[in-house]
Amino acid sequence: MSDPVLPGTPPIPLTLRRSARARRITLRISQLDGRVTLTMPKRLAEREALAFARSKEAWIRKHLEARGEDQIVKPGQQIPLGGQLVEVVQGQGRSVQISENAIAVPGPEDRIGAKLGAYLREVARDRLAGACDDYAARLGRPYSRITMRDTRSRWGSCTSDGGLMFSWRLIMAPPEVLDYVAAHEVAHLAEMNHSPAFWAGVERIYGPYKEQRTWLRKNGNALHRYKF
Template identity: 65%
Template sequence: MADYQLSGNPPVPLTLRRSARARRISLRISSLDGRVTLTLPSGLPEETALAFAEEKADWIRANLEKHPEAVDAVFGAAIPVDGQDRVIAPAPGRRIQMDAGRIAVPGPNPGRPLQRYLKELARNRLAEASDFYAARLGRGYSRLTLRDTRSRWGSCTADGGLMYSWRLILAPPAVLRYVAAHEVAHLQEMNHSQAFWDTVECIHGRWQEQRAWLRENGASLHRYRFGE
C-alpha cells in the first residue's frame, strides 16, 4: 500500500492498493473511519489512479462529511467508557483513575496508556459476561482474545475460541453483554438460524434494542484514536 493526499483544504489522505485481480480502478470509503482507499490493477500507473481520485474529489468530500470527526485521546477530549462520556485529564498519581465524568491518566501523552487501560477493562468485562452466559448455556469456551476489528464486534471459532473488539468497552454495558451472549450462543449454534436467535434470547433475554444500537452507533466507536 502507498499513502497519498487528495489536494484541497483540508487535504484528504488516500491509500493506494494494487490488486492482481482488479480490472479497473475502484474507490472505497470506509463506513467505520472514513478511510479512502483506491484499488488499482497491477500495471496501472499511480498517476492515473490519483487523477481518478481528483475527478471524484467532490463526491469523496461529500461522503466524508457524513462521517463523525475523529477524536484523538488527548487531555481535554471526551471519550465514552461504558457509554458515558468522560473527559481525559492529567492524573496526580501514577494510576489511571475514573469517575462519573472524568478519566485521569498519568504522564504527558495519555493515548497509549489509556488504550492499554481500556483493553484490560474490556477483557475483564467481556470475560465476566462470557463466563456468565457460558454457564447459562452449559458450555465452556477455550480462550478469549481481543482485537481492534473493523468488520465485526466478535466471533466464535469451531474449537470454542471467542474473539471480541476491545472497543466494546466504549459502548453501553448492555451492548457489551449482548455481544458476549451472541458469541457464546455460537458455541451451540454455529449459524444465524432461528435456533441460534432462540439460544441468544434464552441466555440473554431480549436483544433487539442492543443490536439496533450497534447498527446505529457502532461505527462511531472507531472515531477515537489513541496514537497507534
C-alpha cells in the same frame, strides 16, 4: 514511493490498490479510519486512477465530512465509557481513577492516551469475562479462553475449539450492548452459524437483542475514531 494525495483543503491521502480481478476503477472510503482506497485494474496507468479520484472529489469530501474527524485521546478530550461521555483529565498517583463525569489518568501527557487504552483493555477483559461466564452457564457450554483485540471488521468471534475474541472497544459502548455481543459469541459455542437455531439461542440466554444490534450498526464505527 509515497502514496498519492488529492490536493485541496485539507489534502486527502489516497491508497492505490491494483487487482488482477478488477475490470474498472472503484472507490471506497473506510468508515473506521477514513482511508480512501482506489482499486484499479493491474495494467491501468496510475494517472487514470488519480483523474478518477479528482472527478469524485466533491463526493469524497462530503463523505469524509459526514464521518467526522478522528479524536486524539488526551486531557480535555471526552470519550464514551459505558455509553456515557466522560472527560479525560490529568490524574495523580499511579492508577487510573474513574468518577461519574471524568477519568483521571496519571503520567506524562504524551503517554496518557496509551496508558488509558491499556487500562480500558483490562477493564473490558474483566467485564466480558464476567458476562461470558454467566451466558456460558445459561447455555450449558464452556468456553476455553477469552482474548482482547482492537479489531476493525468484527466485534467478536468464536473458534471451533471454544475460544472467544472481543474488541476491547466494547467497554465504550452501553453495558447492554457489550452484554449482547458476549451472549452472541457464547451462543456460537452451540451453533457455529447464524441459523434460526442460533438466534433462538441468543434470545434464550440474553433476551430480546434487536435494539442492541441496531445500536452497533448505527454507532459502532464511531468508537474507532478515538485514537489512544
